[in-house]
Amino acid sequence: MLGGAAWSTGVTMVDNFADSLASEATAAQRRQHRRKRVMWAAKVEIDERSLDCGAFDVSLGGAKLRVKTAVPLKRAARLILDRFGWLRAIAVWQRGEAVGLRFLEPPERVRQLFAGTLVL
Secondary structure, X not given: OOOXXXXXXXXXXXXXXXXXXXXXXXXXXXXXXXXXXXXXEEEEEEOOEEEEEEEEEEOXXXXXXXXXXXXOOOOXXXXXXXXXXXXXXXXXXXXXXXXXXXXXXXXXXXXXXXXXXXXX
């Protein structure tokens, strides 16, 4: 027979996992552009701060970054990639060290910036 506390914890873990999967499915449905995995050193400039970060996926609509500090949301930002230049963006979410940027540039500009390296 399962103890009440152990059973409760197990159910909570399952519920949290199910919620996480549902959240990912919902996010995937909202995406308009195909993502490409990358591992690029980058900087994000936001609120007159320059933060070192890593870009680990990009699309025509935005990027997912790893940043070691809190990032102000809903603020204009600039993603700087040494190999490519910069893109205007807005920070739209943060979960731990993962930050989502939505590009404010037209998709064609993003495609041209990454041309020759990524097919987006």
